[in-house]
Amino acid sequence: MSNEHTELSTQSFVDVHAIQDELDQVRWGLHADGEGSEAAEHAAAEARASVCNLITVVGNETERGAVTSVLDRLSVTNPSRTLILLAQHTREADKLEAEVSAQERSESGHRVSTERVILHAHGEPARHLASLAAPLLIPDLPVTLWWPGRPQFDNPLFDDLCELADRLVVDTDEGFDDGDLTRLLGVARRPKARASIGDLNWLRLIAWRHVAAQFFDMPGMLERLGHIRGVSILHGSDGSTAQARLLGGWVRSRMATVGIEVPLEFRPDDSLEHGVRQFLIYTGGDEGPARFSMNRHRGGRLSTQIRLGDQDLAERTVRLESRATEELLGIELTLPGNDVLFEKALAAALQ
Amino acid sequence: MAQATTTLTQNVLREGLILPRTPDPAAMVIFGASGDLTARKLMPALYNLALNRYLPSGFSVIGVADTAITEDEFRARVEQAVQKFSRSQPVDRAVWQSLAEGISYVRMPFDDQEGYGRLAAELERLDRERGTAGNRVFYLATAPQFFSVIIDRLGASGIAKGGEGWKRVVIEKPFGNDLKSAQALNQATHTVFTEQQIYRIDHYLGKETVQNVLVFRFANGIFEPIWNRRYVDHVQITVAEDIGIERRGKYYETAGALRDIFQNHLMQLLSIAAMEAPPNFDADSVRDEKVKVLKSIHPIDVANDVVRGQYGPGWVGGQQVPGYRQEMNVSPTSNTETFVAVRLKIDNWRWADTPFYLRTGKRLPSRASEIAIQFKNPPHLPFAKTAVQELTPNVLVMRIQPHEGASLKIAAKIPGPVMRLRTVNMDFFYGSSFMVESPDAYERLVLDCMLGDATLFAREDEVERAWALVDRIEAGWASEPPPAFPNYAAGTWGPPEADALIEHDGRRWRRP
Numbered sequence: 001m002s003n004e005h006t007e008l009s010t011q012s013f014v015d016v017h018a019i020q021d022e023l024d025q026v027r028w029g030l031h032a033d034g035e036g037s038e039a040a041e042h043a044a045a046e047a048r049a050s051v052c053n054l055i056t057v058v059g060n061e062t063e064r065g066a067v068t069s070v071l072d073r074l075s076v077t078n079p080s081r082t083l084i085l086l087a088q089h090t091r092e093a094d095k096l097e098a099e100v101s102a103q104e105r106s107e108s109g110h111r112v113s114t115e116r117v118i119l120h121a122h123g124e125p126a127r128h129l130a131s132l133a134a135p136l137l138i139p140d141l142p143v144t145l146w147w148p149g150r151p152q153f154d155n156p157l158f159d160d161l162c163e164l165a166d167r168l169v170v171d172t173d174e175g176f177d178d179g180d181l182t183r184l185l186g187v188a189r190r191p192k193a194r195a196s197i198g199d200l201n202w203l204r205l206i207a208w209r210h211v212a213a214q215f216f217d218m219p220g221m222l223e224r225l226g227h228i229r230g231v232s233i234l235h236g237s238d239g240s241t242a243q244a245r246l247l248g249g250w251v252r253s254r255m256a257t258v259g260i261e262v263p264l265e266f267r268p269d270d271s272l273e274h275g276v277r278q279f280l281i282y283t284g285g286d287e288g289p290a291r292f293s294m295n296r297h298r299g300g301r302l303s304t305q306i307r308l309g310d311q312d313l314a315e316r317t318v319r320l321e322s323r324a325t326e327e328l329l330g331i332e333l334t335l336p337g338n339d340v341l342f343e344k345a346l347a348a349a350l351q
Numbered sequence: 352m353a354q355a356t357t358t359l360t361q362n363v364l365r366e367g368l369i370l371p372r373t374p375d376p377a378a379m380v381i382f383g384a385s386g387d388l389t390a391r392k393l394m395p396a397l398y399n400l401a402l403n404r405y406l407p408s409g410f411s412v413i414g415v416a417d418t419a420i421t422e423d424e425f426r427a428r429v430e431q432a433v434q435k436f437s438r439s440q441p442v443d444r445a446v447w448q449s450l451a452e453g454i455s456y457v458r459m460p461f462d463d464q465e466g467y468g469r470l471a472a473e474l475e476r477l478d479r480e481r482g483t484a485g486n487r488v489f490y491l492a493t494a495p496q497f498f499s500v501i502i503d504r505l506g507a508s509g510i511a512k513g514g515e516g517w518k519r520v521v522i523e524k525p526f527g528n529d530l531k532s533a534q535a536l537n538q539a540t541h542t543v544f545t546e547q548q549i550y551r552i553d554h555y556l557g558k559e560t561v562q563n564v565l566v567f568r569f570a571n572g573i574f575e576p577i578w579n580r581r582y583v584d585h586v587q588i589t590v591a592e593d594i595g596i597e598r599r600g601k602y603y604e605t606a607g608a609l610r611d612i613f614q615n616h617l618m619q620l621l622s623i624a625a626m627e628a629p630p631n632f633d634a635d636s637v638r639d640e641k642v643k644v645l646k647s648i649h650p651i652d653v654a655n656d657v658v659r660g661q662y663g664p665g666w667v668g669g670q671q672v673p674g675y676r677q678e679m680n681v682s683p684t685s686n687t688e689t690f691v692a693v694r695l696k697i698d699n700w701r702w703a704d705t706p707f708y709l710r711t712g713k714r715l716p717s718r719a720s721e722i723a724i725q726f727k728n729p730p731h732l733p734f735a736k737t738a739v740q741e742l743t744p745n746v747l748v749m750r751i752q753p754h755e756g757a758s759l760k761i762a763a764k765i766p767g768p769v770m771r772l773r774t775v776n777m778d779f780f781y782g783s784s785f786m787v788e789s790p791d792a793y794e795r796l797v798l799d800c801m802l803g804d805a806t807l808f809a810r811e812d813e814v815e816r817a818w819a820l821v822d823r824i825e826a827g828w829a830s831e832p833p834p835a836f837p838n839y840a841a842g843t844w845g846p847p848e849a850d851a852l853i854e855h856d857g858r859r860w861r862r863p
Contacts, residue, residue: 218376223358226357299445314408314482317446
């Protein structure tokens, strides 16, 4: 597979109009061959696919490097305009720097292009970066705010950017404690909330949720779900336990819609690697006891097993994707609006 | 809140999951299990479905063929095939192992009634041991001459009828070779299966790109209002191949371009380009609209509306290639057509008097499948004559392959102090927006069949309407003197008569 990444232009600006002009220039590739050339005319007549605006906030140059590398890979599937905001509330004099660049990436005959603006502010401008970001967005396209790490819920910039964004994307696996989860739920439940919430950790649970739902698609199994007795989740206890909490919260919130309360059992084990290791659903009722189990194995696999009484049914092994951050972000960017299921799972996890 | 005594009517855990419903546990019986299609398409498709969690627990495969191999040898063969042809690499050993546990093999000639008894016993074993609950897919991946006999034996043995669970049959193309044989096959199939149980595959419909044409038309409000005779001058549909017949000479001699591509792929593209919006995406809603298009085709005048051709030696892509008559397993005096161009009219309110030009051919200069909608010129151009002399009409092209996407040809002013216009293309490549791997057409179609969704499969009347058109063209050709083949050089866009067909109407073929 051929893979080519071309940096078309990188220049520094301090004025928003100059940044806008430069964005127009790099968007249509005018720097590549000189304004007015045949190639430039062709570029100007060619439809450019852009699917969204993406804003991300970093705290220092190291984080900026890590985020940039994720965005480079993300651009392959999601051509977008990206704004990277680096706000430094230092005692330095007020200063604002901007870098504008365009990347062109080709892979197996496909070609995608993205534009990127890095805004680096010191002093007072660092508090008002949202006012600079707003005019730099592509009109009519959705705005996603990706906040790596634990969001600074008390930082006014966080509120300003949430106002600007249609979707806030976080990763609750990055050290979120109960306080953070509660604050996140508060953001989702703001009376006039504009931004819906996306969580990369929630996406990591898709395979678990899918396989769990599949158990009860099978003939005769739906009745057993109506007699659910509880769920048990074995998970690594190193770092955030948000993933296990969300999975349990999901079952509890879904069953609550039909008036069933589900007891949750969490079994942390510090000898296990991070994340959910085993997910068990117990049912009872007239059909007799049953256990629906899912186990994560090394190498990105999930095995499933149904035990009815003391009889084991056919076992199955499927893929449990270990997705990189850019893949998860890419999925987030395709999801529509408010994810009520996530919000309810989060609320149930915090009960 | 009560604890766990509610009777559920739906799976509440499924809500919000984008992935489709899981099919019921089932056994898939593949007739022709040692053949090319099973190795290249079916087994890799099943593996990828299993890998991505689409297949239910207990899903099982019974390979049926008359090849003298053991069950272990059969499993080893299909594993090798999956390793070679799967789009996901490397093959995950544990997932494969999990799928392979449900794979078995029954050796028998397709007409051997006793063999069907052994097949029935194997199916019953799977019901007992793997919980397949009487659900069966019979996949006919054999040469067409075996279709009727397999269906007949399935009926006689009782395997396809009665008992618990659903029974479905998948039939590969070609479905017949003319109207009479298609009707006979339909009739034979209906003695055992109802229409709702029959899934006639045209893998073209499983392609993401073809489904995108429907999305493009019916999910964008701006196109439908101008998608009619008032604004459209004509439509060109092209399925061009730069390759020859490869090693398919024996088959191609009996098929030709008319049966190989026109009867199925071109008719499908015509239907989806011309159909009305269905009320929903249900199987019969979509197929009703497609059939209405086929019913509305104006009786064709073969002498004036159809051109056939056969390639001679030439150069394609810098390579010298032989003519059709020099290909392996082809008669040196063959009159089989490798090119067809047809002018059609559709007698309905939307398309009356708007010609559709369809063409397909082998050894053309490039590979391209596309639907091109050419719009009428503006009624009046308020610019000086010199300003617009180079202007060509607006064209909207939906490309199926390669480089799936859409192009809109529009007029733009050439920058400068003088008003001069030029035509420019606005290209949108799906690949540029969504650089992601698409599933193989067979994955989508096999899953749809297991879920009981026949939207992307051809219905009885659809197939027969298409064959009726082919028969009419064949009958017209039979009354003409033998063609002077070869009449186009490999690497050109068909015979001169094809150009004359469209130029007679004051139009020109596009260069895809």
